[in-house]
Amino acid sequence: MKIAxxxxxxxxxxxxxxxxxxxxxxxxxxxxQVCLAxxxxxxxxxxxxxxxxxxxxxxxxxxxxxxxxxxxRWVRSWTVWDYFRDYFxxxxxKTVDLDPKKNYIxxxxxxxxxxxxxxxxxxxxxxxxxxLFPGLTPHLLMLPFWFRVPVFRxxxxxxxxxxxxxxxxxxxVNRPEGGNVAVIAVGGAPEALDARPGALTLQVLNRKGFIKxxxxxxxxxxxxxxxxxNELFDQMENPTGSSIRVLQNRLQSxxxxxxxxxxARGVFQYSFGLMPYRKPIHTIVGKPIPVVQTPSPSSExxxxxxxVYLQSLTQLFEQHKHTYGLREDQHLTFI
Numbered sequence: 562m563k564i565a566x567x568x569x570x571x572x573x574x575x576x577x578x579x580x581x582x583x584x585x586x587x588x589x590x591x592x593x594q595v596c597l598a599x600x601x602x603x604x605x606x607x608x609x610x611x612x613x614x615x616x617x618x619x620x621x622x623x624x625x626x627x628x629x630x631x632x633x634r635w636v637r638s639w640t641v642w643d644y645f646r647d648y649f650x651x652x653x654x655k656t657v658d659l660d661p662k663k664n665y666i667x668x669x670x671x672x673x674x675x676x677x678x679x680x681x682x683x684x685x686x687x688x689x690x691x692x693l694f695p696g697l698t699p700h701l702l703m704l705p706f707w708f709r710v711p712v713f714r715x716x717x718x719x720x721x722x723x724x725x726x727x728x729x730x731x732x733x734v735n736r737p738e739g740g741n742v743a744v745i746a747v748g749g750a751p752e753a754l755d756a757r758p759g760a761l762t763l764q765v766l767n768r769k770g771f772i773k774x775x776x777x778x779x780x781x782x783x784x785x786x787x788x789x790x791n792e793l794f795d796q797m798e799n800p801t802g803s804s805i806r807v808l809q810n811r812l813q814s815x816x817x818x819x820x821x822x823x824x825a826r827g828v829f830q831y832s833f834g835l836m837p838y839r840k841p842i843h844t845i846v847g848k849p850i851p852v853v854q855t856p857s858p859s860s861e862x863x864x865x866x867x868x869v870y871l872q873s874l875t876q877l878f879e880q881h882k883h884t885y886g887l888r889e890d891q892h893l894t895f896i
Contacts, residue, residue, distance in 0.1 A: 565831040574647075579828060579836070581644035586835055588716075589675055596713040619711060626708035626718060627729040629741075630700060634686075636719040642685035649789070651681040651842045653688035656877075659849060661696025662739040664780045666730075666771055667846070669744055670763050670874065672752040673790035674823045676701075678842040683744045684720035688844075699742045700733050704750075706817055727774065734780035743780070745771050750819035754799060754809055760791045762894045765871065772867045779854030782866070784874040787844040788885040793837035794823040843885050847877040871895060 604612035625631055645651075659665060669679050682688045683699040690699055702725035708714040723729050725745070733743040746752075748764040755762055775782050799805040799822070813819045827834025850873055855862055878893050 563832070567829050567831065574644075578644045578648035581641045582648045582836060583828060584641065585645055585680070586675075586837075590835070592716070593707060593710045593713040596716075597710050600711040615711060626705070626714065626722075626724040627726055628732055629736075630718040630721060630723040631715070632698075632721045633719040637684065637721065638686045642681070642687040645685070646681055646687035649677070649681075649793075649837070649840060649842050651678055651688055652844065653682045653690060653693060654843060654845045654881075655693045656846060657848050659694055659697060659781075659783070660739075661694075663849075664734040664736060664739050664778070665697070665742045665783050665849060666734060666775050666780045667699075667742055667744040667783045667785045668747045668771065668870065668874070669785045669787065670747060670765070671760070671787065671790050672746045672748040672750075672756060673787070674753055674756045674794045674796070674821050675837075676746050676790075677793060677837065678787035678790050678844045679744060679746055680720075681842070682844050683742075684722060694742075694846075696740050697742050698740055699744055701744045702730065702746075704817055705729075727770070730771070730774055731778060734774065735778045744785075747771065750813055750817070751810075753819045753821050754796075754806070754813075756791045756794070756821065756823075757796045758792045761891060762896055763874075764896055765874075766895050769863050769867050772870065773858055773863050775852050776855045776858040776862055776866060779852055781849040781852055782870055782873075783849045784847040784870065784877050785844060786847070786874065786878050786881070787842055788881070788887075789840050789842040792840040793842075794821075794825045796824075797822040841885075843881075845877060845881050847873060 600612060600615070603609070667683075669676075679701055682690060683701045690697075698721075700721055700723045703717065703722045705724045705726050707717065708724050723733065730743050730745070733741045747768050749768070752764045772782070774780070797805065799809060805822070809820055824833055824835065825838050826832070826836050828836060850866075850869055852866065875893055882891060883889070
């Protein structure tokens, strides 16, 4: 295989952008394991008292990820996130104003491999969420497993990440003062296994839990489509029924996380590696769907609202697809 190396005279700004994304990849793929190993080593060292003190803090703080988390505006505003944004680049597009007196559930599509658009737009201030949506506080939901890892849990909560458990989502969208946004990558881990350039298939037909909670708490539903999210990585071929896909599904059922075999480019060359391609991401926040609070929604209520949501998501995609380079014959497929 011929390797295409990056030129030596790359501008400093681009090198800083690459470094910013590299640390994000490290945080996403390796930091949790490093934090866990460091905690174990600390507990076995002469400084074990520090590990004991942190364990006590962890016990006292155990419910924070399901109680709105603990964000840090300082961390969300780090300059490194500006370089992260500019690497792709990432753009957040508002279509309508959102009333800060209400609570919202943003359905984020597609999941992509690493939810880069979701992170850049809702876990940092690099794309100007607070400026575009004054009075609203975004909370990106993440698998509960990650909030059990020492130190790592505190770091991700600083960005506004919270647990994706039902109690966590209910806490966020049930605040009487309003102004809270729960952001859910609806397709979840299974959808990541199909994330590759050109993919427009969304796993949403059987995803109705967020619909039920929206009805239960009266939270407004907002479809969000992130153009370019699936263009960042290639994946090994893993069609349904293949041995690779069977193994991935089995590991997902055991671990709760998917393991897409993705690849793209490297730091100093463009031929292989785990760095994403420099492809633009345009995240479009659609119009809110009014939801009447129904404390005990029936299956008919849920199905009816789910259909309205799918129609709104389709309209959002069709309305903006030409602007971001898609053809007329390209449409969303729901499974």
